[in-house]
Amino acid sequence: MNDTHDHESSIDLPEVWKDAKECLDNAPSPSAEGQLASEFAESIALAVSEGEKMTTAESLLGQFARNSDIAKSTMVKEFEEELEALEAATEEDEDDGDGEVLKHSIDTLLESHLDELTIYKPSDASAKPRYSWAFGTGVRVETETEHLAPDSFCQCYHDASGAERNARTPDDLNGSWTEYVRDLISALQNDGEKVRVVPVEGVRTQAVQDLRDAVEGKPATTDLKTAAQQYRPYVNPDDPSVVQVPSAAIERILANFEDCSYNDLQIELDKREVRAGNVRQTQVARGMNVRFWLLDREWLDVEVEEGEQETAENGGDSRVEA
Incomplete structure (x- = not known):
């Protein structure tokens, strides 16, 4: 990997690693580690696309590999694929031809365009809830933990739209994205108007x-x-x-x-x-x-x-x- 990016990224990589390390320590299975590896590689690629140094990226990818059962070569490959996709995406025109910009920041979508959040709460103590996010843009996104990282949430939004709409990571967000989303969900639940909790009996x-x-x-x-x-x-x-x-x-x-x-x-x-x-x-x-x-x-x-x-x-x- 060549160190071709030399200006500062808006992503707090130490915080990203801190969150990833905490999740790794509590990962219940190899498949969960694999999912975390993909999300971490996406975050690092996004940081590099915004100007973070390649040497920093390579160091963090190595740290993740040493603290997991994922090979560093696998981490690097996922990172390079994500970076290539991000760099290709920046070359695309975000205008739909009629002057309407389709690419909202994901926090703007959550705060201004979320119509309803359905939380499917399992009775299994060891199972995670599933979330269904219905946006006024006509897109419905299904997540389990993907919403806890901005890049994976954006990817889910893009995929759910049939690749017709995009969402970008926040331009300016103080603190941890994970804390932001969890606080938002709590606030929505306390308000009650946009949230529906559906109990689900688990196997x-x-x-x-x-x-x-x-x-x-x-x-x-x-x-x-x-x-x-x-x-x-x-x-x-x-x-x-x-x-x-x-x-x-x-x-x-x-x-x-x-x-x-x-x-x-x-x-x-x-x-x-x-x-x-x-x-x-x-x-x-x-x-x-x-x-x-x-x-x-x-x-x-x-x-x-x-x-x-x-x-x-x-x-x-x-x-x-x-």
Whole structure:
């Protein structure tokens, strides 16, 4: 990359990196990291197109790569593609031929041309809301997190218009764009006139409820082997605050949910703060090891039925697995 840009960009790159690093630290999956990488590359490309130095861009792209599982070569390729597209776009006439400028700044669109914001709020604690932005320009934009970065929001607007309309990043915005958008959404919700919140039941919520029903539907036992063989909840008399559920019982529940994986359910339970620990592999008999999920007993209404033997008597060996 050649350092051909030498005047100052209006984009606060340290703030962009700070926001990106925070999101990276909380990224739930490799696909989320990939999305963040694309958005970060777009932001850096936009800064360079406005005059930021290439050396600064290359340094930040390297920083992102070192803090993620994304290769630097991949980051550089995405950056160069975005920069090429931005430079090509600046050569296009923004006038529609009748004197009407089609390219608004995205903050102007939000403040002056937003007709309605619909927020689809999932019941899943681990799922993000989806947002539907209806503008007076006739464009409706669907986002999940794209609105939290101005460049990705502008791209969504452009795509939603069928590439007929454009939006540009703000000319002058004090502070973080993410804070600006979140404050705007809060203000719109408080006002109430332009916002509609639609509750959406998530598949993870259904799986959690089915798990709870299944656990509460059978009396818990203090006998590990009985719990493993009958897919029943197990309560260790030495630790009665925890209900252990055989993973085979969990798998039976998840078989009914194509879009909720083993990991998805663990994440959802974590977000609801009802897990009492990691999945544990326990020896229930000689040569017989069974995985148990650990759940907070306060979350469940379970009756305990005495077993024929307790963990202390059968010498059960437990190992934390995941």
